Amino acid sequence: MGLFNKQKATQDLSKRRSIYHLEPKSTVSDSEIENILTDVIKHTPSAFNSQSTRMVLLLNNEHKKFWDTLMHALKEKMGPDRDFSATEQKLNSFKAAYGTVLYYIDTKVTEGLQEQFTSYAAKFPEWAHHSNAMHQYAVWQAFSEVDLGASLQHYNGVCDEEIRALFDIPSTWEFVAQMPFGSIGSQAGPKEFSPVENRLIIKK
């Protein structure tokens, strides 16, 4: 309960940014990070309370293994004729973070709903993505509140099966996104805003 505090809400939301210069340190303990993810997975909404989002927390060598595997696969995919140096630098900057959260959708849940509620069948995959994005945002926001920086990446589709084997990910889980995080090395630069009045209609 309690009144909506506009001043505080605005400050808190604006604190979350895409942070690319991350350090291999954390502002909070690993158990606090686990608590954040536990809270998010329990309390983030999902269509029909289907709870189709899955998250994987990678720390220490597991985090490094993820970025090394991706680096190797992307290098192979791009081939020897294309310049890999910029991509390599980018991936190394993510590897230099403290940890990574992987986001998945359990398609078994979505397919079960499609069978159960046929009139909404076409909508369930879309709603699963909506809910997954809400989890991503909730984690990103909660991290920013404890001064952890993070960014959102989409290297899925590169070597999903290798990653699945590496971390024993169930076969029904679809890879959606990755979020490297850690202490903030450099803050984000200023952000440009499209005019709010073009994006927000208020009728009263």
Ligand SMILES: Cc1cc2nc3c(=O)[nH]c(=O)nc-3n(C[C@H](O)[C@H](O)[C@H](O)COP(=O)(O)O)c2cc1C
């Ligand atoms: C759905 C979605 C997909 C995104 N994908 C990526 C991505 O693949 N790589 C990346 O570096 N940033 C990605 N971003 C981050 C956006 O570029 C960033 O949020 C936006 O420029 C606003 O900056 P801010 O996060 O600092 O507020 C994504 C953001 C959203 C919401």
